[in-house]
Each structure stands twice: as C-alpha cells, then as structure tokens.
Amino acid sequence: MLRPRAIPCLLLKNGRLVKTIAFDKPQYVGDPINAVRIFNDMEVDEIVVLDIGATPDRSAVRFDLIGEMASECFMPMAYGGGLTSVEQVRRVLGLGVEKVVINSAAGQDLSIVRAVADAFGSQSIVAAVDVRKRMFSGYRPYISGGRQALKIDVTKWVQALELAGAGEILVTSIDRDGTMDGYDLELVRLVTGAVRVPVIAAGGAGSVDDIGAVVARGGASAAAVGSLAVYQGKNRAVLINFPTPAQLKAVLP
C-alpha cells in the first residue's frame, strides 16, 4: 500500500543549514550537503529543502548548491525559495530536483502555479501555505516568510492553489514551527478536507507519535519534520537524525 511519508524539511540561509522557531531566530545547525548525505544513507522517503534567505524580494536562487544537494539524493527532493519564473523552475528541475515549492510568488500572482503545472505537470509543483492562527480572523495564509498576510482564508486559498494546478500542498503552522509541541491538527484537517491533492503537514513535530497523529487524525499524506531531524534531546543538541523505519512503522498505518 501507499505509505504515508516522513520527510526531513531542511532550511537554508546563506548556504548554511538553519532551524527557526516561529519563522524567526534562525540557528546554524550544519552543512546542507552533509545533511543530505546522511538522510540519503538513512533512506528517508523524500527531502524538502527551503531556502528562507531566497524569497523573491531578496537574494538569488543558489543553483549550484541545489544541484550539489540533488546529486546526493537518491530519493525525491523538493526545492523552494525565491522561485518566480517558469525559466527558474526549468533550471531547478534540470538539476535533478523532482518538485519545486512555491509560496510567495503564488501569493503575488497565482498564474505562476498554472504556468509551472502546464510546463512540467502538476506533480512537479508543491504549493506551500504558511499559516498563523489569528485571534479574530482564524487561520490566515502568509507569504514572504510569514511577514505578509493574504486577504483570503486558508480553505479558499488551498482550493485556489489546487485549481491552479498544484499537485501537492505543504501546509506549515508558523505558530508551531520549531516548538516541537505537535502539529496543529485542526489546521491540517481543515486543509486535507478542502483539497483532493496530497497534503504534507509541517510545523510542530516533536516526536514520532506526532507524525502518527498528523497522518491518522489530520489526514496528511506526509509529515514534514524540522527540529526533530536536526536536534536531539531536551537541550536541542544539534545532531542530524531521523526516526528509524521501525519507529515510523509502529505509528503509521
């Protein structure tokens, strides 16, 4: 049967591997190429790499680094960060990357999603949706690394992304990012109930049980983990690690 996926989500900034808390306080946690090698040896299901320093309004896409990471990946790799054009996407996919992740560019102009889907197929585009829970307006999608809110609710936004041709949705709870307090199951359920494409849940994974819960109770097709893959123990010692296949098997269907 189709196994729910557990995916290390690696953040890049200035070519270095970092980890954030609530999209803030990036802490240096290592070398990205080395991390990819380790995850490859662990035979993880897939890997997501997001360059948080390369949003459309800032620095350029680091094609060399992406290519180097992809050549170490004998599992699927998704890349996001700073992509604004079909030509950039073509170049990234040509490096050996399976999927591109698009967030801010879609928030500014949804037609990028359709253009990429038409050119390379829906399976090659993951729409990322970063969400904050607000006191009065509920769940709200954000772009530009959590700095700018969109004037649309999450359900409508993910449906628009699906309609535009996104083959997968990566939904991240900004509030839970880096907290290791567990996924926002209510948010994940909202998104998985709204679309037919697979949903990757992110933000909050602190244990293997959280991964099991977001699949069983959130309806997610995949669980992305950040802190859990780069920290170990209560004191958050930096160590690239990942739940073993046996540990995952115990919590996943």
Add this chain to the structure above:
Amino acid sequence: MLTDGGIVVIDYGLGNPASVKNMLRKAGHQAEVTADHAAIRSASRLILPGVGAFDHGMQNLADRGLIDVLNEAVLVRRVPMLGICLGLQLMSRRSEEGVLPGLGWFAADTIRFAFPPEAHDLRIPHMGWNTVAKTSDTFLAANLAADARFYFVHSYHVRCDERADVALTAPYGGEVVAAAVKGNIAGTQFHPEKSHKFGLALLRSFVEWEPACA
C-alpha cells in the same frame, strides 16, 4: 543484434535524465544523456525518462526528430529499452491527458485515475512510496527484494490490453500497472532513479537484461 555504444538516456527536454545517469553511475555504469541521433542509433541500451504532460512529451520527441529514430532502434534493431513514468506512458497508444498519438509500442492506453468522491484518502496524484506485486516472471521481478518499495508520482496510468504484458502492479484503489514488459521493451510507472537501493537494483537488472529474441 546489440552494438556497444553504451547506455543512452534520452534527453528530450522533459523530466530528469541527470537523475537517471546519477543512479546508473551509483550502480557502476556510465551513461550518456543526449538526443543525438547517431548516439541513439549505436546505443546498446536506451532509457526514456520523463515527467510532465503527455502531449508535451510526444511533441518534444517529434521536435527533435526522435520518433523515427526510436522506432528504428526499438522495433527494428530491438535494443533493450526502459521507459520511466511518462516514458512508459508515451509507449502506449494514447492518453486521456492529451490528443497526440503515443509511440504505440504497448497495446495499452493511458488513463486518468478516477475515484469516487467518498474515497477521499485516494489522493491524486498517486504520490509516494508504494509496494509492488509480481504478475509475470520478468527481469524486473528477478532481483526484487521482499520489502521492495518504489517512488510513484502520477495522475495517469497505463492500462494494458494483454495481461501478459503487465510485469508488476501496485495497489492504489485497485491494481495499477507499475511496470510492463514486452519483448525488448520495458517501462516502469515508478521512478527507480529515486527509489534508493530498490531502484538501484532494478536499474542493474535492466543493464544486465538480455531479452529473448522474438
């Protein structure tokens, strides 16, 4: 029958020939990524990768003058050929995804997944790691580990007229063709180049494959 021009991964502007070459290198084999007609004419093995839309794939093959060259290599010279993902679908007669005719090497059509609305867990695309079951004895099943799993990502799938052409199936809302083999022609719906050691073993099997003369 075979010439020693080596393994050629066909570069027609779609999908990831570099990943296939990369995995072949890990398996200890050099491959050339090219659309060059002369290289394809002298190749001892061909791989047609591919990710994307059906018509886009057929159009790109046509634009590069590759359809006749591939027909000659595969149907006349009978070079072992492996299609991957869209590469397999292009070997069918047609696809619900487009209007252009396929290569037609398999008596098969490519159809879209169609699940009832209540089957909400059967997401489309079929994306992720799935198991496969052997339906006939082919080189693809020869070195298959008991716990083998492969990476799939597709919204369309191949339906073969002849059960005998189906090599492997995957369970996804029913039996889905995961691989097909006919004579010197083989194709996988999944991505061996992105399926860790299981894909590595499968590509090794392809490189060692000696199809029986039909």
